[in-house]
Amino acid sequence: MKIKEMESRSGIDRATIRYYEKEGLFEPLRTDNGYREYSEKDLELLMKIKLLRSLHVTLDDIKSLIKGKTSLRDTVSSQTKFLDSEEENITYAKEMCRTIYKNEMNFEQLDAEKYLSEINRSAEESGSKYFQVKEELPMVYDPWRRFLARGFDLALYLTLWHAVLVKIFHVNVGERIGLIGYLDLIVIIIMMILIEPVLLHFFRTTPGKAIFGLRIENADENRLTYIEAFNRTWGVALKGLGLAIPLVSFITYWTSYDRMKNGEIQPWDEGISYRIKDRKIYRFVVFGLANVLLILVFSFVEFSYYVPPHKGDLTVEEFSENFNHYAKIYDMDFGNLYLDKNGSWQEIVKYDHRTSLLPDYLLPPVVRFRQKDGLVTGISFVVEVEETDLWIESNRNFMMLSSLALKGKNQSILQTDSDQAIIDEIWRKPFESFAIEAGGLLITNRIENSGYYDGHDYMRMDRGYDDYYFRQEFSVTITE
Known part of the structure; x- marks a missing residue:
């Protein structure tokens, strides 16, 4: 079956289905022309995943179940203990976990549709949205990679701004410190707001993100529209960088770092698919080399101020x-x-x-x-x-x-x-x-x-x- 039918029969949107695929929870067959072909077994597995996610079982635990590293009874037992600590209306979820623990012997025999029907009936009666499976989009919770990528981009914007000052206005950028240096920081924030949405719209990444294999897309794995990209960049500038306002920026930086450290989605990433190609160590080597190159270019720009405006034969x-x-x-x-x-x-x-x-x-x-x-x-x-x-x-x-x-x-x-x-x-x-x-x-x-x-x-x-x-x-x- 095609993904459209999988969406219809499972009640899970395609972005989440593909996310589960990328996470290695299941892998559909591919036709000769590269299209995905889903089987009944894939649908059955997807329904099991939906059930467990409805009970707030983590993806890591589900992976362990699928790979046979843990048993169903151990998983739901552990989940029962977790649900005991929740303050929301989880009584029914605990009862469902206990029922599964009592009636089901292993993951292969789990009848997901039967339990999902019971959950849907209970949810309709109570009006609770607790068991609704949220749309799951890939997200990179790696503060150092993301901060280093952002820092590289800002340094690149600063270099471009200094090039404009030197080549067009003939300003000695080596003397721009104090208040003038702070005004330069404001300018590069403005440059980021103007340039980054264009890069995200056309290339899905920026130079700093590309170094670390980071890519930003919408929920359908397509490029962001310019408006979507602009709104995201504005959110970063306002809530992530604090518009470079002293003390405010320190607070926003720390808050952003704390969110990522705790696995929380940044407010500007809501509804955004943030992917990473790989986490190989060579990317930090590339980052180091790119910074060396950027420093050389920055120095070239600064020293070019000392070159006279005219070379060669002179009038x-x-x-x-x-x-x-x-x-x-x-x-x-x-x-x-x-x-x-x-x-x-x-x-x-x-x-x-x-x-x-x-x-x-x-x-x-x-x-x-x-x-x-x-x-x-x-x-x-x-x-x-x-x-x-x-x-x-x-x-x-x-x-x-x-x-x-x-x-x-x-x-x-x-x-x-x-x-x-x-x-x-x-x-x-x-x-x-x-x-x-x-x-x-x-x-x-x-x-x-x-x-x-x-x-x-x-x-x-x-x-x-x-x-x-x-x-x-x-x-x-x-x-x-």
């Missing part, structure tokens, strides 16, 4: 964007000025007359570009000072940033040795002549000085000289 505008990018990374500012798309200095706020009164050598130097076919091949600036009592400011910040910005042509994710070589040389010798080749660049600094001494951050007039003169010519040329 003047792209050079300026790289320059301003590095200025933000290294927290170097030039007062009220920034480098615009034409490579010229512009004021961040409205005109400041105090800045206009400063000598040119106290302002960031004017950038000169060397170009070929509209692409920058090098930059340079010249500072020339004669007879002044004012300090001559170092241009080391501009020298470092312009070198790194032009080096963007060959930049990689991580800071390279050539980056550090450039920074160290310029930092140590802002007022000394030098020439270095690093990262595909030739960087030269030519100093002519008379009457000024090096104060590291500035040059200052040294009394006693007749001739005071300072000239700096700095250039960066692409050699590759």
Whole structure:
């Protein structure tokens, strides 16, 4: 017979019948085309299972009966003791167990239909629903597997969010701690609510669940509808994660763990079929490897913030964007000025007359570009000072940033040795002549000085000289 007839004759829905099959309580024959073919013996066995489940005998005990590991008399005797501790109306169930104990010698001879008829008649007279067999759906009561799967998914959403922050908004995610870090947590909860229902609807799983062989379906073993998946995910966010609200989330986490530990269904899993393919140890190895990979991707995303927005051949505008990018990374500012798309200095706020009164050598130097076919091949600036009592400011910040910005042509994710070589040389010798080749660049600094001494951050007039003169010519040329 087909499963539809089994449902009709047994009064058990197909989801529960298939669940009993998956639990190994019985196994129907399969036709050549793969369809199940149930026999009268299968129906008889199913009715026995229905009877025992009506008496609240556990599936494990029923399995032991079917496999011959325990006897019917021992099972119902044990069940009688269990029912004695129940506070609901179980008097009739106990009497039925005693009747079975008295009249039936073994499981094979049990006449399930006779006792079910008596139970149905008594239930109708009393109006009790105690003997109704609840629809049984597979459920995974494994807190560690489920929590680890959930944690992996949340870490994945966090990585995606950081990628958006870095690539689109150019934010340094390494500094997002405290309140900003908490706001990120709220965002990934929102991402989970939006993304997870789509994954469950189309794939019946999520990346974290897939690692542990977990799958979520409806009672008919079909994919959840989007609404069903959304409602489930919302339930997890609200009652499982506490919407990431401090203390509330701790309580919801603990309550969820306690439910699973006690074999209770989570409120968001009501009517849901939660299956597990297997519990093999290799899945924890896969989980570990997946976490290593995720950490590498997370690190890649975080370090990619330090890569300039433009690589390869650069226009003047792209050079300026790289320059301003590095200025933000290294927290170097030039007062009220920034480098615009034409490579010229512009004021961040409205005109400041105090800045206009400063000598040119106290302002960031004017950038000169060397170009070929509209692409920058090098930059340079010249500072020339004669007879002044004012300090001559170092241009080391501009020298470092312009070198790194032009080096963007060959930049990689991580800071390279050539980056550090450039920074160290310029930092140590802002007022000394030098020439270095690093990262595909030739960087030269030519100093002519008379009457000024090096104060590291500035040059200052040294009394006693007749001739005071300072000239700096700095250039960066692409050699590759």
